[in-house]
Amino acid sequence: MNALQNFLMKYLMPIANKVEQQKHLQAIKDGMIANIPIIVVGSICLLPTALMNLFGSGPVFDALKACNPFFSYVSLFTNDILSIYAAYLIAKQLAKRYDIDNTETGIIAIAVHLILVGFSVENGIGTAYLGASGLFVSIISAILSVEVTRFLIKKNVIIHLPSSVPAMVGESFAALIPLVINVAIASIIANVTIITTGKIFPEFIMGLLAPAISTMDTLPALLLVIFFTQILWFFGLHGPSITSAVWSPFAIAYGAENIANFAAGKPVTHIFTFGMYYNILQVAGSGLTLGLVILMIRSKCKAFSAVGKAAIVPSIFGINEPVIFGAPIILNPFMFIPFVFGPLIVTVLAYFAFQTGLIGMPIANPPGFMPVGVGAFLMTLDWKAVVFVFGALILMGLIYYPFFKMMEKEEIKKESQAVEEE
Numbered sequence: 001m002n003a004l005q006n007f008l009m010k011y012l013m014p015i016a017n018k019v020e021q022q023k024h025l026q027a028i029k030d031g032m033i034a035n036i037p038i039i040v041v042g043s044i045c046l047l048p049t050a051l052m053n054l055f056g057s058g059p060v061f062d063a064l065k066a067c068n069p070f071f072s073y074v075s076l077f078t079n080d081i082l083s084i085y086a087a088y089l090i091a092k093q094l095a096k097r098y099d100i101d102n103t104e105t106g107i108i109a110i111a112v113h114l115i116l117v118g119f120s121v122e123n124g125i126g127t128a129y130l131g132a133s134g135l136f137v138s139i140i141s142a143i144l145s146v147e148v149t150r151f152l153i154k155k156n157v158i159i160h161l162p163s164s165v166p167a168m169v170g171e172s173f174a175a176l177i178p179l180v181i182n183v184a185i186a187s188i189i190a191n192v193t194i195i196t197t198g199k200i201f202p203e204f205i206m207g208l209l210a211p212a213i214s215t216m217d218t219l220p221a222l223l224l225v226i227f228f229t230q231i232l233w234f235f236g237l238h239g240p241s242i243t244s245a246v247w248s249p250f251a252i253a254y255g256a257e258n259i260a261n262f263a264a265g266k267p268v269t270h271i272f273t274f275g276m277y278y279n280i281l282q283v284a285g286s287g288l289t290l291g292l293v294i295l296m297i298r299s300k301c302k303a304f305s306a307v308g309k310a311a312i313v314p315s316i317f318g319i320n321e322p323v324i325f326g327a328p329i330i331l332n333p334f335m336f337i338p339f340v341f342g343p344l345i346v347t348v349l350a351y352f353a354f355q356t357g358l359i360g361m362p363i364a365n366p367p368g369f370m371p372v373g374v375g376a377f378l379m380t381l382d383w384k385a386v387v388f389v390f391g392a393l394i395l396m397g398l399i400y401y402p403f404f405k406m407m408e409k410e411e412i413k414k415e416s417q418a419v420e421e422e
Contacts, residue, residue, distance in 0.1 A: 023097045025245040028139055031090030032252050033244075035082065036274065036365065039256060042079030043364035045071040046263050050363060050381050075263060080127075082256050083134030087113035090142035098150050104175035105149050108182050113141035115186040119200045129202040132256030136209055137202045139249065141186070148185060149178040216250040217272045219351045226281060226347050230340040233286050236330045240286065251277060255365050268361040271354045275365045278318065279375035280350050283389050285320025287339045288346060290372065291397020293323050295404050301411045317369045327407075334407035342399040346392045359385045 048068045052061055091109030095102035117129040117137050129137065152158060159173045193201045215221055225247050229239035255273035262268050284290035293315045296308030304327070311322035329335045353359045360382035366375040372393070376385040 022245070023094065024143060027094035027097060027142075028090055029245040029248050030093040031086060031142065032135075032248050034089040034093070035086050035252065036368075038078050038082060038085050039252070039259070039274075039365045040367050042075045042082075043259055043366070045075040045078070046259060046364060047071075047381075049263060072263070079131060079256060079259055079263075081130045082132055083117065083130055083138040084110055084113060086135055087138040087141045090139060091146050094142060094146045095149070098146065100146070100150060100153065101171055101175070104171055105146055105178075108149060108175065108179050109142045109145040111179065112145045112182050112186040113138055115183060116141055116190055117200075117202045126200075129200075132253055132260050133206065134202055135249065135253040135256065137205055140205065144185070145178075145182050148182050149175075152178050152181065216247065217254055217270050219348065221247075222272055222281070222347050222351060223344055225277075226343050227340070229282075229286060230343055233324060234330060234336060234340055240282070247272075247277075248274065255362060258362055259364065262363040268363055271351060271361065273362040273365065273379075275375065275379040276350075276354075276362050278368065279366065279370070279379050280385070280389065280392070281343065281347055283318065283376070284315050284372055284393060285318055286324070287320070287329065287343055288393055288396040289320045289323050289329075289339075289400075290315050290393050292327075292338075292400040292404060293320075294397065295400060296323070296327070299404075299408050301408050301415060303411060303415070304408060316371055318372075318375075319369065332407070334403050334410075338396075338400045338403045342396050345399070346396065349392065349395075350388070353388055359388055 048064045048071050052064045052068065087109045088106040092102040092106040095105040113134075117134045119126040158175075158177050161173055190201050193199065193204050197204050199207070225243055229243045232239035232242055251272050251274045254270035255275060258268045258270050258273060282288070284293075293308050293311045296304040297312060299305050299308065307323060307326035311320065311326060314320065314322055324330060327335065329339050350359075354361060360380040362379050363381065364379050366378035370378070373386040373389045376389045377383065379385065
């Protein structure tokens with residue numbers, strides 16, 4: 001065990017620290033996560049459509065059909081233009097890390113993004129890539145606009161007005177040259193792509209990313225994500241915070257695409273979504289520790305019982321830091337196998353449950369920190385997802401049990417020794 005810990009500390013921790021400190025990856029992660037409220041609102045507005053499909057006909061169906069235009073109108077300006085919000089939010093996060101005016105830079109990113117994803121159609125502009133299919137281009141738009149702006153500021157290629165001018169006016173003029181140069185670069189990229197490839201820029205980018213995008217929605221990719229998340233937690237680093245810099249753009253894009261396809265009556269194909277990660281694979285927190293918390297509550301060890309009682313309510317809502325740090329699970333040799341490898345078993349079972357149709361596919365992105373089972377139901381509108389969640393938690397409880405009993409025995413012995421010494 002010590003040899004494994006030393007090996008991981010030597011080779012894995014430096015990589016994790018670099019990922020955590022990499023400005024672009026963290027800005028992408030934070031910007032995408034900041035976009036989730038938009039997705040949640042859009043998901044909620046799809047519920048009438050889902051319920052209409054459920055009822056098929058009758059008075060409830062007719063009532064839902066009558067009010068559905070109100071909800072679909074909201075969805076049109078949330079999920080259907082999701083990439084615009086993403087470009088702004090990612091650019092804002094990256095600009096903040098460079099100490100640049102992030103509001104103006106975010107607006108520049110929107111302009112760049114619209115030029116890159118827009119294309120001419122008869123009597124208007126094509127909007128096919130303003131939604132989920134344009135999310136990866138929004139990352140490019142955001143990074144490009146911020147880096148160009150940063151370069152111009154560094155070289156002092158901006159308009160400076162006298163200090164007597166109101167700050168708001170000064171900031172607007174300071175952003176003028178970066179805006180002009182950014183939109184010029186975006187226009188050149190868009191037109192050169194069409195001329196050289198015969199495709200519009202987002203179509204060209206999606207073609208390049210197709211192998212990576214399809215690979216992330218596979219069982220091996222999910223297993224790697226969960227494994228590294230658990231390993232990092234075991235060594236005291238916030239696993240999801242680090243690994244989500246890599247997987248969250250894909251998972252959020254998959255979820256948004258599922259929502260759009262469901263709304264359009266098309267097949268829903270993606271398993272790995274942001275909601276699936278937190279409401280199935282990490283339900284009750286990383287390591288699915290609710291069963292462990294219950295074991296601790298019932299423990300004869302006073303310390304474990306106290307931690308379990310303090311952790312039970314947060315765990316129900318997906319917050320399990322009290323048990324991770326309180327047990328502790330971190331660097332605890334008794335907990336290494338169940339905490340790191342137990343969730344991999346649940347991941348395999350969940351993947352095949354979705355793939356075989358045992359559980360309905362993710363068609364919504366529920367709000368965070370929902371009680372155990374509630375998020376899974378809202379995500380799929382399938383009661384079997386709730387059954388799976390509780391089954392997974394019971395399974396994890398059984399996996400934790402023998403290791404916990406060994407740990408408990410050791411801790412009770414320590415408590416007894418402490419009492420005798422007193």
